[in-house]
Amino acid sequence: MRIILLGAPGAGKGTQAEILSQHYCIPAVSTGNLIREAVRAQTPLGLRVQAVIERGELVSDETVIQILTERLTKPDCEGGFILDGFPRTVPQAQALELISDVDCVLSIEVSDERIIKRMGGRRSCPKCGATYHVDYKPSAGGENCQHCGEFLVVRNDDKPEVVLHRLETYHAQTEPLKVFYEKTGKLLCVEGQEEVKDTTALVLEALASL
Numbered sequence: 001m002r003i004i005l006l007g008a009p010g011a012g013k014g015t016q017a018e019i020l021s022q023h024y025c026i027p028a029v030s031t032g033n034l035i036r037e038a039v040r041a042q043t044p045l046g047l048r049v050q051a052v053i054e055r056g057e058l059v060s061d062e063t064v065i066q067i068l069t070e071r072l073t074k075p076d077c078e079g080g081f082i083l084d085g086f087p088r089t090v091p092q093a094q095a096l097e098l099i100s101d102v103d104c105v106l107s108i109e110v111s112d113e114r115i116i117k118r119m120g121g122r123r124s125c126p127k128c129g130a131t132y133h134v135d136y137k138p139s140a141g142g143e144n145c146q147h148c149g150e151f152l153v154v155r156n157d158d159k160p161e162v163v164l165h166r167l168e169t170y171h172a173q174t175e176p177l178k179v180f181y182e183k184t185g186k187l188l189c190v191e192g193q194e195e196v197k198d199t200t201a202l203v204l205e206a207l208a209s210l
């Protein structure tokens with residue numbers, strides 16, 4: 001099963017990707033995480049994208065496709081994968097078609113208003129990369145990471161001014177993707193719910209209908 005997850009930043013894509021990954025035993029591939037790993041490792045590529053991310057802008061298609069091609073050709077992707085964070089634009093979707101087929105494009109729909117409310121509660125571990133939410137996915141370690149004990153922070157990406165900029169970018173660039181995938185007959189839309197498990201139930205039901 002090769003799945004693309006669509007949805008605005010903060011719509012709960014990452015969380016659903018992790019759940020689907022366990023359910024179908026296929027890796028969840030987050031381009032955001034791949035990029036953050038490169039930044040953390042301070043590779044030449046990582047240094048280049050760091051400045052772009054800090055401005056709240058998107059990393060170039062060429063760079064993301066380069067990183068993604070490497071990832072999707074690893075053996076654990078043979079049985080499928082869940083793509084989270086890519087493609088965001090129609091040109092990226094066209095570039096992806098040259099790398100791999102997909103079976104389904106799942107869009108998780110949440111209003112901007114609810115997203116801005118939710119993002120304020122997100123916390124991230126600067127040491128191991130684990131992500132939490134004060135309401136929906138709290139760390140067992142409270143203010144600290146339950147895996148490594150590091151003090152949790154609000155990522156630059158989750159700050160209100162950056163969130164607003166990302167939502168504008170999302171609507172301008174990513175919404176046309178739905179039109180693109182609708183034409184292929186692979187688009188499934190699910191209404192994001194307050195409870196993670198309720199969204200998961202709708203997602204699994206939609207995927208079972210394929």
Ligand SMILES: [Zn+2]
Pocket residue numbers: 125126127128129130145146147148149150
């Ligand atoms: Zn940690």
